[in-house]
Amino acid sequence: MTxxxxxxxxxxxxxxxxxxxxxxxxxxxxxxDHAAIKNVSMEIQEKRxxxxxxxxxxxxxxxxxSFNRMNDFIENLSTxxxxxxxxxxxxxxxxxxxxxxxxxxxxxxxPNPFPKTIFKNVSWGLSINGIKDNMADRVEKAxxxxxxxxxxxxxxxxxxxxxxxxxxxxxxxxRAIALEPEIVLMDEPCSALDPIATMRIEDLLLELxxxxxxxxxxxxxxxxxxxxxxxxxxxxxxxxxxxETEQVFTRPRExxxxxxxxxxxx
Amino acid sequence: xxxxxxxxxxxxxxGVFMFATILAVLILVILIFEIVSxxxxxxxxxxxxxxxxxxxxxxxxxxxxxMGSIWLMALTAVISIPVGIGAAIYLEELTVKxxxxxxxxxxxxxxxxxxSIVYGILxxxxxxxxxxxxxxxxAGALTMSLLILPVIIVSxxxxxxxxxxxxxxxxxxxxxxxxQTIWHxxxxxxxxxxxxxxxxxxxxxxxxxxxxxxIGALSYIHDAPKGxxxxxxxxxxxxxxxxSYPQKEFHEIAGAAILVLLILLLTMNxxxxxxxxxxxxxxxx
Numbered sequence: 001m002t003x004x005x006x007x008x009x010x011x012x013x014x015x016x017x018x019x020x021x022x023x024x025x026x027x028x029x030x031x032x033d034h035a036a037i038k039n040v041s042m043e044i045q046e047k048r049x050x051x052x053x054x055x056x057x058x059x060x061x062x063x064x065x066s067f068n069r070m071n072d073f074i075e076n077l078s079t080x081x082x083x084x085x086x087x088x089x090x091x092x093x094x095x096x097x098x099x100x101x102x103x104x105x106x107x108x109x110x111p112n113p114f115p116k117t118i119f120k121n122v123s124w125g126l127s128i129n130g131i132k133d134n135m136a137d138r139v140e141k142a143x144x145x146x147x148x149x150x151x152x153x154x155x156x157x158x159x160x161x162x163x164x165x166x167x168x169x170x171x172x173x174x175r176a177i178a179l180e181p182e183i184v185l186m187d188e189p190c191s192a193l194d195p196i197a198t199m200r201i202e203d204l205l206l207e208l209x210x211x212x213x214x215x216x217x218x219x220x221x222x223x224x225x226x227x228x229x230x231x232x233x234x235x236x237x238x239x240x241x242x243x244e245t246e247q248v249f250t251r252p253r254e255x256x257x258x259x260x261x262x263x264x265x266x
Numbered sequence: 267x268x269x270x271x272x273x274x275x276x277x278x279x280x281g282v283f284m285f286a287t288i289l290a291v292l293i294l295v296i297l298i299f300e301i302v303s304x305x306x307x308x309x310x311x312x313x314x315x316x317x318x319x320x321x322x323x324x325x326x327x328x329x330x331x332x333m334g335s336i337w338l339m340a341l342t343a344v345i346s347i348p349v350g351i352g353a354a355i356y357l358e359e360l361t362v363k364x365x366x367x368x369x370x371x372x373x374x375x376x377x378x379x380x381x382s383i384v385y386g387i388l389x390x391x392x393x394x395x396x397x398x399x400x401x402x403x404x405a406g407a408l409t410m411s412l413l414i415l416p417v418i419i420v421s422x423x424x425x426x427x428x429x430x431x432x433x434x435x436x437x438x439x440x441x442x443x444x445x446q447t448i449w450h451x452x453x454x455x456x457x458x459x460x461x462x463x464x465x466x467x468x469x470x471x472x473x474x475x476x477x478x479x480x481i482g483a484l485s486y487i488h489d490a491p492k493g494x495x496x497x498x499x500x501x502x503x504x505x506x507x508x509x510s511y512p513q514k515e516f517h518e519i520a521g522a523a524i525l526v527l528l529i530l531l532l533t534m535n536x537x538x539x540x541x542x543x544x545x546x547x548x549x550x551x
Contacts, residue, residue: 070435070439073434073435075363098441098442098443099441101438101440101441102440102441105439107439108432108435108436108439112430112432112435112436113436114437114451115433115455124440124450125440125442128440128441128442128443128446128450129440129441172436176439176440179441
């Protein structure tokens with residue numbers, strides 16, 4: 001397996017889009033004796049959408065959840081190797097996982113708004129992290145960013161659970177980006193949504209990548225092809241291929257990748 | 267089996283289950299009817315506000331016993347609710363599951379099945395004698411707390427367990443600490459279950475006779491308790507006391523006292539149901 005290093009491009013304002021913001025080095029993740037992720041080393045680039053694809057049970061969600069230490073809550077799970085966020089291993093002793101999750105936000109498979117008002121859903125993350133000023137502005141800004149504000153501006157005090165599935169998921173994204181994290185991890189964010197709602201989320205992702213680095217796990221290959229810049233294919237816990245999305249889908253280097261993207265395995 | 271015989275089995279089973287339901291309800295109705303018919307004549311405001319009398323059933327009342335029961339219940343609640351919820355949160359949310367916590371879990375469940383008289387003996391030995399609390403409301407409440415703590419812990423844990431993990435994940439994903447997650451999301455979502463368990467447990471405490479008889483709550487007390495160190499009596503004990511008199515009149519006022527106890531318990535249970543329904547309306551999962 002070869003990984004072609006991509007040249008960081010300098011964009012307007014001197015921001016180096018494409019520089020690695022997150023990297024894994026020889027990561028092994030085991031549930032008991034079963035290795036779910038085997039010796040994975042990869043780099044996630046800043047302000048890009050990186051898709052992680054592969055058949056069910058290939059370990060893609062497990063890997064994603066190691067990026068912000070959400071695996072800490074799973075008993076019997078062990079992580080080996082390094083997951084570096086801006087050069088620092090998040091699994092290093094003395095690193096507070098709460099601090100990591102503050103910088104690396106997460107959106108889950110099933111929309112999971114809090115059973116609280118729409119406003120509170122967005123403001124809670126801010127308030128527990130000690131941000132108390134301009135709350136209304138911050139909430140509005142986050143809702144505008146996910147293109148939800150116009151739909152909910154008259155019912156900010158209604159329960160978040162009264163929204164449709166797609167709206168709930170956009171609310172969950174708003175909740176995550178209100179904290180202005182650097183990276184947003186998305187674990188199959190559209191798998192519980194209908195095609196229209198999925199389309200809106202995909203449009204949103206393309207908009208969000210201007211500000212955030214996004215890592216999205218998906219079992220929907222078309223989705224990966226549509227939205228991602230880079231794509232990683234996993235099979236049985238192994239990183240089989242990682243490259244520019246266009247290359248992975250049109251000129252896969254590995255046989256297994258080709259079989260997967262053409263629908264012969266998976 | 268043919269379709270016809272399968273249908274017959276279905277009809278038969280429905281009949282058996284219906285009979286079981288009717289039997290349970292019927293016994294309750296008969297019981298309530300008995301109590302109401304024997305007790306209602308003597309139940310008036312004077313009966314509630316008078317002290318008991320050993321001489322005349324006519325003059326006797328339940329004021330000290332009623333107040334004693336209310337004191338006992340309030341103090342038991344103050345002691346057992348924080349401890350019970352705290353233990354449930356620790357066991358369910360904070361500790362890692364290992365052999366030790368499993369042993370603790372099993373033992374708490376077992377404690378819920380220990381006969382109440384045993385708690386009475388324990389209360390007598392520890393609170394009344396060892397800690398020199400005497401036969402006070404405080405000693406009674408501590409004993410009752412021991413009795414109902416397992417029930418509160420078990421029901422609170424069930425309520426916490428029923429809160430979907432997705433809520434915890436959402437909170438952690440936003441950089442919340444464990445305590446923030448529990449305090450802001452898990453606990454509020456578990457309130458209906460926890461409150462129901464607490465009120466049912468307190469109802470049990472109000473109805474219990476054996477432990478307070480054991481720690482020696484006196485059955486002739488002229489005044490309502492004035493503080494936590496006052497000696498006291500409670501409704502079940504007063505009822506037991508009156509029943510043991512030879513005169514028929516005392517049996518009748520015992521009926522009236524049972525009626526008061528029953529009203530107290532039914533009120534508490536309906537509060538539990540109301541709270542649960544109110545909270546469940548806002549919950550969707």
